[in-house]
Amino acid sequence: MKNVRTVAVFGVLIVLALALGLFTRTDAPDSPVPTVENTGPQGARALYLYLREGGKAVDTRLTPLEGLASTTRTVVLAAPQGRPVTEDEVQELERFVRGGGTLVYLSTREMGKHQPALEEWLALESGVLLPASGRGLDSSLTDVGGSTVDVWLPVGPLHGLSHLRVSQDRGLRMVHDDAVPVAGLGGAVAVWRRAMDSGEVYVLAGADLAENRRLEMLDNLRFWDALAARGPLSFDEYHHEPAPPPPFARGIWVFVAQVLAVGLLYTVSRGTRFGAPRPLRVERHRSALEYVRSMGWLMRRAKVEKELLPELDQALRQQMQERLGIPLALSDADAARLLEQDGGIPASSYLEAKADLERTQAQPSVTPADYARVARGYAHLERALAGRDAA
Template sequence: MRQRVIVIITLIAVVLVLVLLNAASYVKVEPTADSEAAPDRSTFNAGATGTRALYDFLHESAFQVARWRDSTASLLSHTGPKPATVVVIGDTRIPFSKTETKEMLQWVESGGRLVLIDRSPDRNLLPDSGEWTINTHVISFPWPELDPTDFQAMTNGVKSLVPSQATFFARDVDKIMPSRFAGAITIAAREKKNQKSGHSNASSEGEDEDSFSEPPPASEDSTASNAPKLSPAPVVSVADERGALLIDYPHGKGRIVLLADPYIVANNGINRADNLQLAINVVAGGGGLIAFDEFHQGRASTHNALIQYFEGTPILAICAQLALIGLAIVWSRGTRFARPLPLPQVDRRSSLEFVTSMAELQQRARAHDLALENIYARVRRVLVRHAGLNNNSPRGEIAMRVALRSKLDRNQLESLMRSCEDIINGAPTNAKETLRLVRQLRQIEASLGLQGRARDARQSEQA
């Protein structure tokens, strides 16, 4: 017991030392300030470059918003809720793979609405619309030392813009204030390849009007329907002298919306002019569930929330060290450092073990005669001793002597002895008959006081 107390005290001391060492060596990691050169556009980020303000405003305004933390494959699954609009903001920390791009565009083709808000979005997420190609380019790039909270530095030399035409995105929007680092969207038509191999460049320059390919002929199914056909040409809602700032165009049954300046929806620019109203029109214009992509922002749901909560604290190191201590204790307890000690020999035998074993054996073997022989032989020896005769005396004489010395009936006693001896000698019997004879033998012993405990008590009284 004393050794165990010493071990417990030692373990407690080791744990306290580890806790003190971890607390002393812990250095609080200061969060890095937001930078426009490497922004964090997540809706979890409440800093200048984050989009927490837009998400909270939509949520408190009773819009259906959610943080989408699953992969794009879940958009095509048949289980779980499906968003009507997916919003991808900024240069994501985890780029879209080819498979994810294909799945995203397939979801848009089936009727989804994709909103891209970035100065230079992934080109693979901007498929051509009919004969039109969409490209973006950036003229001015932010530098690392730029303070994103400085309004003058972010909008130096930039004038507010008014909507180019009365589209849905321009509803209740008088003017917006983009940043000086906004991208420019260019829309160009793909040129038709010359069908004649000998066609000269001069003739192609003189036929500018015929340089575009004709739209494909309408199929029979489309001509049969009365629904109007949508134009594949992108619609420009906001533009400046450099190019378009906000466009949208159809893709399959869905639509793709492109806003070339994240500053309009970010925390540091959403309160400027009518940027908030434009952000609401762009993001929530399609109705239904709005899902902000957090999977590609590095906040996938596969991460352990508990580990993320304690990340950067000494708690994880302390738990790991305690686990190592536990493993060391288990290993030391299971390792032998000396010769093996013999196991203690415990005597399991008892006075009734033999009797119990024989009784069970005779019961299973249905050896009723053998069980009766064991009991009758002992009772006969007791009766012979009580009568003052020897073991060779006949049962009639034994019964007569016992009857003279007690109140037992001679004929009943002699008949009982005869029945027992007949069964022992091979007469047929059963368990019920054997039990009846044994019960009578026990009653004779009890009436004569010849049982073991009664005899011992009588002898002790006489002494």
């Protein structure tokens, strides 16, 4: 009786602990990393999708900055903090810029902590704080903690721009004789430009111009439009990922193997014997062919509902949005055009499948053969979209 009472008390305590844990659980905070996959306020997903859906040549780089393609015109490093840029990568960036490329470095706020090699090459130092300014914002827009900076020298992608919206944080200093401050406010500089042979480097204080929360403010978006108009633009995502941990030393693996061997020996020596093994009981199960016949009989008796047909198209459009970023609200013609442009699947394949679906749905009744024909067409499109079949 005493044991039952003890178990009951502990059970009640465990239930209360679980209830309190579920009640106090909160959602994870938004990620501050400005990657093209981050949809939070400080991410750059909106910028990437805007450029790609606008027909611009834009991609992401998941490998080190070595051997940059000659077709790439602009490389964007958006405040990377996961991995440091190495000396070899700095030399490759310098070769790329001097060969006519454009480097846009959105600097981290903490100097000398995350990118020492890159900051040494660019000779970057922390500047003074930007003063608060709300000039140019509509009354409907609120940007607490932001500041409006002026474009002092409208060169390159800043041509025709007048104001940029950034965070009210520290500016930058670029200690190079040929470095020119091109945007800022008061004595604080937010954007620097340095020409190097036939290329140029733009250094911005923080990743504010690429963030989702400030992308549409003032002339921020026009800055990226001008950069993308120059040619293929590549976002560096490799240096946002943390470096893999170092491999275990051989001595640690030897120690682990010894512990496992000793544990296995102890288990074998102290394990309980359950007697000689009994012969296995042979059980006869139904054959797979009987199951197939039963399933076929059920499908012959089943009736196909018309409501199943729109589900085929809805499932395909959902995959088109997840894999290629084609919005569900687009018309069939526009979606087919983007499917051919981004996925390499002829637009006629999707339009013919959709027309067959609509004709079948307009019939008084849908036979299993009709449904199988339509489903087969959509299945081919799904396989082609996944890269497992030709369109």
